[in-house]
Amino acid sequence: MVDKKIQKDYIMSKEYYLREEYIEYDDIFEHIVRLQTTFAKQFHSMFIKQDQKFVEDCGSATTRALTALIQGNLACISNEVEEVREWLPWKHWKRYQGFDIDLEELRMEYIDMLHFVLEGMILLGMDHKDIHRYYLSKMAENHRRQAKGY
Numbered sequence: 779m780v781d782k783k784i785q786k787d788y789i790m791s792k793e794y795y796l797r798e799e800y801i802e803y804d805d806i807f808e809h810i811v812r813l814q815t816t817f818a819k820q821f822h823s824m825f826i827k828q829d830q831k832f833v834e835d836c837g838s839a840t841t842r843a844l845t846a847l848i849q850g851n852l853a854c855i856s857n858e859v860e861e862v863r864e865w866l867p868w869k870h871w872k873r874y875q876g877f878d879i880d881l882e883e884l885r886m887e888y889i890d891m892l893h894f895v896l897e898g899m900i901l902l903g904m905d906h907k908d909i910h911r912y913y914l915s916k917m918a919e920n921h922r923r924q925a926k927g928y
Contacts, residue, residue: 855891855895
């Protein structure tokens with residue numbers, strides 16, 4: 779089991795969040811993506827252009843840099859997935875007694891995953907509208923697949 783991070787101490791209370799003067803965003807998802815974009819720009823100098831479909835010339839420094847960024851990002855996502863697993867009783871052969879699942883810690887690990895997933899999308903040149911468009915397209919495809927017994 780991982781060390782408790784005691785993340786509850788820095789989670790904003792719902793009462794504070796729901797105060798009318800705190801919420802000033804018409805589009806909360808856009809706000810989240812903008813915050814993540816600003817944060818990512820502190821650490822990465824390379825971003826794909828939004829209208830770009832391919833990075834050409836696989837031997838180029840740009841391709842190698844993008845590949846390294848994406849590989850690093852995927853490693854971070856994978857690590858966060860493993861942290862979620864560590865907070866759960868995952869051994870199917872073991873009887874867990876007196877094991878409490880800390881939902882706050884799980885929520886924070888999922889937020890960590892969201893940070894890295896958004897960062898990957900931002901590195902690929904996506905903004906909040908692109909993410910929404912791709913999400914709707916994929917959801918429509920998922921519904922079509924389920925309707926056909928996928």
